Amino acid sequence: MGRWIETECRAASRQPDLSCRWRVPAVLPATGDADGVLVVPPFYWKVGEEALFKHFATVAEAVDIPILVYNIPMLIGLDLSPSLLARIATQCPNVKGLKDTVSEYSHTVNVLREVKPVRPDFSVLAGLED
Numbered sequence: 001m002g003r004w005i006e007t008e009c010r011a012a013s014r015q016p017d018l019s020c021r022w023r024v025p026a027v028l029p030a031t032g033d034a035d036g037v038l039v040v041p042p043f044y045w046k047v048g049e050e051a052l053f054k055h056f057a058t059v060a061e062a063v064d065i066p067i068l069v070y071n072i073p074m075l076i077g078l079d080l081s082p083s084l085l086a087r088i089a090t091q092c093p094n095v096k097g098l099k100d101t102v103s104e105y106s107h108t109v110n111v112l113r114e115v116k117p118v119r120p121d122f123s124v125l126a127g128l129e130d
Contacts, residue, residue, distance in 0.1 A: 102128075
């Protein structure tokens with residue numbers, strides 16, 4: 001059946017102690033059949049940048065194959081900041097790039113400005129899917 005990667009977050013709500021846990025399926029990496037993993041931010045709960053970083057870092061530590069972060073704010077409800085993406089790129093070497101599905105081109109430019117100086121090999125794929 002594969003394995004699960006468990007991550008934790010703190011929800012940004014009126015109750016600051018409200019916490020949630022979710023499990024990220026890691027079925028393909030466990031079988032050895034995957035060349036990489038496309039990882040979306042957690043959705044449903046609104047979480048802060050530290051929880052988002054921990055989410056991506058937990059997945060990155062759990063697999064030994066390349067990861068692409070998927071920023072799709074119109075579906076997830078949050079936009080990954082350029083500084084967060086630079087931190088992920090710096091501290092998670094197997095995160096190889098970003099799929100940036102945003103309506104504002106300036107976001108992608110700002111990501112490139114922050115990430116490329118610290119990770120010249122980091123790929124950024126941009127575009128909307130209609």
